[in-house]
Amino acid sequence: MSVSIRDLWWKYGEEETAPWVLKGINLDVKEGEFVVITGPNESGKTTLCLCLNALIPYNFLGVFKGHVKVAGMDSRDHEISELAPKVGMVFQDPDSQFITLSVDTEVAFGPENFGFPISEIEERVDWALRAVRMEGYKYKPPRALSGGQKQRVAIAAALAMRPDILVLDEPTSNLDPVGKAEVLEIISELRKEIKLTAIIVEHNVEDCVAFADRFVLLYDGKIELSGSPEEFLEHEEKLKERWVRLPQVTELSHLMMKSEHFYLKNLYLTVEQAYESIDQMFRRSRLGRTKEGS
Amino acid sequence: MVEQKKEVEVRDLHFTYPDGTVALKGVNLDIYENDFVGIIGQNGSGKTTLVKHFNGTLKPTSGKVLIEGADTTKSDFKHLAKRVGYVYQNPSYQLFCNSVEKEVEFGPTILGFSKDEIEQRVNDALKRMGLEKKRKEYPFFLSIGERQRLAIASILATNPSIIIVDEPTTGQDIRRAEEIMDLLIELHKEGRTIIVITHDMRIIADYVPKTVVMLNGKILTEGPTRQIFADPKTLLKAFVLPPQITRLAQKLGAYGIPPTPLNTAEMYGVLKNHLGSKKGKRS
Numbered sequence: 380m381s382v383s384i385r386d387l388w389w390k391y392g393e394e395e396t397a398p399w400v401l402k403g404i405n406l407d408v409k410e411g412e413f414v415v416i417t418g419p420n421e422s423g424k425t426t427l428c429l430c431l432n433a434l435i436p437y438n439f440l441g442v443f444k445g446h447v448k449v450a451g452m453d454s455r456d457h458e459i460s461e462l463a464p465k466v467g468m469v470f471q472d473p474d475s476q477f478i479t480l481s482v483d484t485e486v487a488f489g490p491e492n493f494g495f496p497i498s499e500i501e502e503r504v505d506w507a508l509r510a511v512r513m514e515g516y517k518y519k520p521p522r523a524l525s526g527g528q529k530q531r532v533a534i535a536a537a538l539a540m541r542p543d544i545l546v547l548d549e550p551t552s553n554l555d556p557v558g559k560a561e562v563l564e565i566i567s568e569l570r571k572e573i574k575l576t577a578i579i580v581e582h583n584v585e586d587c588v589a590f591a592d593r594f595v596l597l598y599d600g601k602i603e604l605s606g607s608p609e610e611f612l613e614h615e616e617k618l619k620e621r622w623v624r625l626p627q628v629t630e631l632s633h634l635m636m637k638s639e640h641f642y643l644k645n646l647y648l649t650v651e652q653a654y655e656s657i658d659q660m661f662r663r664s665r666l667g668r669t670k671e672g673s
Numbered sequence: 674m675v676e677q678k679k680e681v682e683v684r685d686l687h688f689t690y691p692d693g694t695v696a697l698k699g700v701n702l703d704i705y706e707n708d709f710v711g712i713i714g715q716n717g718s719g720k721t722t723l724v725k726h727f728n729g730t731l732k733p734t735s736g737k738v739l740i741e742g743a744d745t746t747k748s749d750f751k752h753l754a755k756r757v758g759y760v761y762q763n764p765s766y767q768l769f770c771n772s773v774e775k776e777v778e779f780g781p782t783i784l785g786f787s788k789d790e791i792e793q794r795v796n797d798a799l800k801r802m803g804l805e806k807k808r809k810e811y812p813f814f815l816s817i818g819e820r821q822r823l824a825i826a827s828i829l830a831t832n833p834s835i836i837i838v839d840e841p842t843t844g845q846d847i848r849r850a851e852e853i854m855d856l857l858i859e860l861h862k863e864g865r866t867i868i869v870i871t872h873d874m875r876i877i878a879d880y881v882p883k884t885v886v887m888l889n890g891k892i893l894t895e896g897p898t899r900q901i902f903a904d905p906k907t908l909l910k911a912f913v914l915p916p917q918i919t920r921l922a923q924k925l926g927a928y929g930i931p932p933t934p935l936n937t938a939e940m941y942g943v944l945k946n947h948l949g950s951k952k953g954k955r956s
Contacts, residue, residue, distance in 0.1 A: 419846040420818060471844060472763075522692070526716035552844045555715045555872050557912040582846055585917065622848040627875065627917035630937040638941075640949030650917050654924045660948050661928045 380448070381544055381576040382408040382431065387445035389426060389435055397441070400426045402600035404445070410543075411574040413567065415587050418597035419622045424580045427597065428548050431578065432466035433459045450543045464493065467537025471549040473529035477521045482513065482532050485521070489540045507535040510572070511565050527558025531565060538569070544576040545569070551586065563590050584612070585626035588648050596621060608648050628653040677705040679742075680835060680866045681727055686736035688722055688890075696722040698890035699736070706834075709857075709867045711877045711898065714887035715912050720870045721762065723887070724837045727868070728757040740835070751784055758828030762839040762870075764820040765813070773799070773815070773823055774808040780831040794830045802826040818849045825856070836860055837868045842876055854880045878902065878916045878935040886911050903932045 387404040390397045400423050408414050416424050429435040433454040436443040447454045450465040470476055479485045486507050490500045508514045511531040521529060530550055537545060545566065551559040567590045569575045581587050584594065594611035596604035598621050604614055612618070612629050619625075625633070632647040641660075647653035681704035688697040697719050704710055712720045725731040726738045729745045738745045740756055761767045770776040777798050781791045799805045802822040807815065812823060821841065828836060838857065842850035854876060861867045869881060877884055877898055884902075885895040888911040894901060901908070902915040905923055914920060918940045923932045928947065934940040 420844075420849060421816060522694075549844060553716075553840075555912065556874075556914055558716055582844070622846045624847040624875070627937055628921060631918065631921075631940055634937060634941045635944070638945070638949070640945050650920050650924070653917075653921050657921070657925060657944065657948075658928075661925070664948055 380407050381410045381412065381450065382406065382578070383446075383448040384430075385446040385448075387430060387443075387447060389430065389441055389443055391439060391441045393440065393442055400600050401430070404600070404602060406595065406602060406605070408544075408576055408578060410576055411570050413570055413577045413590055413592045414579070414595060415584070415591040415593070416578065416580045416595045416597055417582065417584060417623050418603075422597045423600040424597050425548055428468070428546050428578070428580060430454070431544065431546050432468050433457075433462040464489075464540045465543050467534075467540060467542035467545045469530070469533045469537055469545065469547040469550050471552055473526060473533055473553065474521075476533045476536075477529065480520055481517075482508070482519050482521070482524070482535075483517045485532055486535045486539050489536060493540070503539045503541070504535075507538040508532075510538055510569060511535045525558060526554045527561040530554060530558065530562050534562070534565060538575075542575070544578065547577070547579045549580050549582065552582065559586050563587055566590070582624075584623060588612075588626055588629075596623065609646060612646055612648065679703050680706045680708070680740070682737075682739040682742075683723070683726070684737040684739075686723070686726065686738060687734045688719075688726070688731060689734045696890055697734075700890070700892055702885065702892055702895070704835075704866060704868065707861065707864055707866055709861050709880075709882050710869070711881035711884045712868065712870045712887060713872070713874070713877060713884060713911070713913055714893070718887040718911070719890040720887050721839055722890075724759065724839065724868060724870065727835065727837060728759045729753040730759070754780065754831060754833075755784060756833055757835045757837065758831060758833035760821075760824045760828055760836070760838045760841065762843065764817070764824035767824055767827075768812040768820060771811060772808065773804055773810050773812060776812055776823060777827045777830045780827055784831060794832070798826040798829040801829060818845060821845070821849075821853065825853075829860075833865070835866045835868065837870075839870045840872070841869065842871060842873055850876065874902075874914065874916045878919070886913060899933050899935060902935065905932075 384404050384406040387401050388399055389401040390399045418424055430447050431449060437459045449462060452462060454462055477485060479488060483504055486504045487500050490503050508517060511534050513528060513531050513535060551562050566577050570577050588608050591608055594608060595602055604611055604617060612625060615633050628647040628650055632643060635641040635643045683700050683702040686697050686700040689695045700723060714720055727740060729750060732746050740753060745753060768776055770779060774795060777795045778791055781794045799808055802825055804822060804826055812820060815823060841853045857867050871877060881898055884898045886893045886901060893911050894907050902919045905915055908915060916935060918934050918937060922930050922934045922940060926932060930943055934943055
């Protein structure tokens with residue numbers, strides 16, 4: 380297991396009255412798995428991310444119960460300096476993450492601070508930039524980059540530490556559709572190439588349904604649903620109740636499955652699936668009509 | 674036909690940032706009184722730069738922007754602030770006072786209203802945005818959703834006829850997104866002109882009747898939203914994809930499906946007409 384969370388409870392602050400933000404989370408993520416965590420605002424998604432790289436409990440004041448194991452290390456038994464390099468973090472706003480004036484120094488920042496030799500730093504920077512297909516931008520300033528490119532550099536900066544796990548908190552919400560697709564495709568490639576485990580917080584199920592192995596619904600500090608995209612999206616009522624927007628084509632397939640006018644067994648997850656299925660329906664219906672006519 | 678009043682007129686607008694970045698390269702656009710317009714396009718296409726000209730935050734490098742007929746380079750800040758309210762992409766960037774109440778007071782105070790009038794406006798705006806109970810709170814203790822509502826409340830207190838909202842649904846769950854869009858619809862019904870910048874094509878399809886598409890500092894196309902989404906080839910130039918349902922309909926064009934459905938219910942209706950019969954159930 381890449382990540383293993385057992386009965387995790389957390390609250391900010393030590394007062395009796397402080398509310399629990401995470402209330403008994405259990406979650407296992409396999410090596411190389413692509414997991415999307417979704418749920419309404421203030422359900423605990425970002426807090427859960429902070430537990431994965433041990434910023435919680437080490438950098439926040441609060442009460443921690445249960446166990447979080449990443450890359451084989453229980454966060455209670457290891458220093459943050461041991462855990463942090465295993466878990467790369469990428470946040471929502473690419474602009475607020477840039478701390479240096481060029482792409483290469485940005486990506487080099489992590490390895491430099493860990494005191495790697497220069498040759499190794501260079502090697503890691505080149506590798507990370509290649510991995511996010513940004514090698515041509517090595518000496519560019521951040522302002523010369525598009526939103527999607529900046530976010531890819533932020534991913535490269537995390538990758539330069541060669542983490543086992545990449546945690547991305549709403550990495551695409553400030554990006555246009557092309558930028559979103561760039562980022563999600565890169566992550567999807569990385570997990571195949573280097574067996575990277577990816578855990579992404581995302582409001583928009585539609586954008587990541589084609590990439591995800593599993594969706595998790597977090598609500599009020601608890602996991603309410605967890606399953607493959609197909610299994611997850613079956614729970615139309617629950618998802619709507621929790622303000623998670625289903626992909627439009629999935630909504631359409633739910634309507635069709637409930638209707639007496641259509642015979643449909645499987646949900647649509649993507650436009651392509653919907654097209655193939657409906658195309659078949661049209662072909663069959665034409666065939667039927669020709670037969671009747673003859 | 675009654676001639677509609679032009680609220681915003683943009684004429685051959687060019688804008689270059691001090692660092693040399695050319696952001697707008699000849700924009701021409703008319704926005705009419707009580708329009709509800711969405712502006713879409715890639716990051717860096719010039720959407721935010723364009724609307725920052727409407728409230729005078731930016732002044733043209735060349736060309737002209739007229740608000741209710743008045744040139745923004747010739748009107749003073751107060752004149753524009755009464756007419757144009759701009760809610761930033763990130764509401765945290767525009768909040769700076771010590772309490773919710775003071776934040777909302779700021780606009781009407783600067784505009785020089787009487788004490789009674791200011792109080793009235795602050796009360797109305799807070800009530801409308803559901804923030805009365807938070808009036809003494811420090812803005813940064815509010816949740817993101819509340820901060821967004823506070824940003825809108827402080828705009829409402831100046832009672833502008835044009836309201837610009839930049840990426841109102843980013844990072845919001847769909848309940849928040851819908852709340853904000855429903856509010857904009859309400860403000861539109863009151864006769865205001867609404868301009869929304871967004872990357873969310875479902876929000877555009879569900880709420881926004883007119884759409885402007887920007888590409889590389891220019892306007893690529895504009896028109897009724899349904900018509901804009903029915904032309905995927907032009908949209909693709911701006912790297913924009915129509916909503917899933919519209920794309921699905923367009924793939925099924927060979928079967929006589931129109932390229933225009935925008936939402937699930939519409940598409941369901943179309944498919945039922947073409948395919949849905951009890952007979953279909955049998956096969």
